[in-house]
Amino acid sequence: MLKKHIFLWLFVLVSFAFTSYLLGDKTNNELNIYSGRKLSLIEPLIKKFENETNIKINLITGKSDAFIERLKLEGINSPADILLTTDVARLLRAKENNLFQSINSSILIKNIPKKYRSKNNDWFGFSVRARPIVYSKTRVDKKELSTYEDLSNIKWNNRICMRSSNNVYNQSLIASMIINVGIKRTEEWIEGLVKNFSRKPFGGDRDQIRAIASGECDISIINTYYLANMLNSKNKSDKKAAEKVSIFWPNQETNGTHVNISGAGIVKGSKNLYNAIKFLEFLSTKESQEIYTQKIHEYSIRKDVLPSTTVSNFGSFNADNLELEKLSSKMKQPIYLASKKKWR
Structure with missing residues (x-):
């Protein structure tokens, strides 16, 4: 740091x-x-x-x-x-x-x-x-997926890869969860999520897609435009990797998918x-x-x-209707919680 x-x-x-x-x-x-x-x-x-x-x-x-x-x-x-x-x-x-x-x-x-x-x-x-869940088309049944919170479930042990908590996209996601479900449940979510990591946090959103494609993990959370740009890329390797994953819109029955x-x-x-x-x-x-x-x-x-x-x-989705300015009061907490629960 x-x-x-x-x-x-x-x-x-x-x-x-x-x-x-x-x-x-x-x-x-x-x-x-x-x-x-x-x-x-x-x-x-x-x-x-x-x-x-x-x-x-x-x-x-x-x-x-x-x-x-x-x-x-x-x-x-x-x-x-x-x-x-x-x-x-x-x-x-x-x-x-x-x-x-x-x-x-x-x-x-x-x-x-x-x-x-x-x-x-x-x-x-x-x-x-939008920052939804992305998953392997061959190793994950879409029916198993539901919410961001469910990614802390033990059934995903050793199957999730994420970029660092130092990344502002993840900090905003955590801040929105604090507002939507409370700090206690968010802390528990981070703890369970980290236990399910298949590797140490590394790289950007594109790297998470590549990791799923190569079999290093099965699930991640990314911004959709990274996947869209890989699908339209002239880089054949990236395009092939992107074709191996799919988007799942979490929290459709609750507060909606996080957007920024x-x-x-x-x-x-x-x-x-x-x-x-x-x-x-x-x-x-x-x-x-x-x-x-x-x-x-x-x-x-x-x-x-x-x-x-x-x-x-x-596909279409229900977005979180949160007024983004409300994240301001919570933006110092994500770094603390992630560090406390060893999401580096």
Whole structure:
């Protein structure tokens, strides 16, 4: 953990001068974005916005956590106008550090459901990401599956693989469980889940899919867009691995499957506030939402935009209707509980 923090601060300090150089002396009709999302994922949106508005976007991509530390250091003098990031936990962290400003936009309020934006309108979700169970088509009977909580059952002993609890996706899932079933049941769930691990937590969501395909485990929990992108991958090995697993939607009779968002907020002291608001409004339009669904394979925040064909094939599901901002009060507990129960 100490090494991780040292590396993060080194990244922030080394990137300081470089980012200032890239964003420091530009024209007025511009927009400066710190993005925790990869360029390949958001480039279609960037190009479409530039073509439609003639506003030049200066984009710096990197790690979201590093950008949050960077913005804390820069303060009101930051050249950034927008922080674009993944997972509500990072948006909440940025808000807690007083990095975002509240904005008044009837378009954003109309297009984005209440549960996917902050009550003060200082951060907004622009795509929805479901985190269901994924399982081996050959070694798991779908009828055996039911809820997240059931994965702590002894019948799954030595059959589950997961990524680290340090991962923000898992932290948000744990936080949502604390709200839905209480801290005691969540702690018991983590304890049982860890006992069922077939290996030490390792890698990202794609690695869990590969592990199931290779027989290292039978079950995991992943974000669906990872599987969708593997199914559409030019990498034959990844595509073959993805074809060996299937999606199961847990908790359909209770609170629903956990969902999260990617989103953005406008940085306090933004020098291009009008352009920043315009860009966020653009991201909420039907045309932009279709890019999220068709190119990135995430779900839309809008009801009038359908998932991609690949994602549609995963089937429909009942999502947890929790207002994501409520996770804020629980985000410190997942790390403690996971560490206590040895989910590394």
